[in-house]
Amino acid sequence: MTExxxxxxSFEQAMQELETVVGKLERGDVALDASISLYERGALLKKRCEDELKRAEEKVAAITLDANGAATGTQPLDAG
Structure with a gap:
């Protein structure tokens, strides 16, 4: 685990650490206090991953295409 x-x-860093946390918790070889800390850290990492995925999905959804199907940039999500 990192500090x-x-x-x-980044999404990738959070996902990698989340996998490590889940692995430790699944093995069950961690003291109760450490398990609680790991679970709390895992919950934060999960939320970070979800937030980053949502942000990426919103960016992809905002890409506009011209008549030829080429990307012309992005527009605000509430436009249009």
């Missing part, structure tokens, strides 16, 4: 604040992690 990097969850809010500063």
């Amino acid at each position: 990097t604040p969850v809010e500063n992690m």
Whole structure:
């Protein structure tokens, strides 16, 4: 596990650490106090991944295409 604040992690970093946390919790070889801390960290990592995925989906949804099907840029989600 890293000491990097969850809010500063990329999607890939958060997902990798989340997999590590889940693996440790599934093995059950962690003391109760450590398990609680791991679970809390895992919950934060899960939320970070969900937020980053939502942000990426919104960007993809906002891409506009011209008459030839070429991307012309993005527009605000509430436009149109």
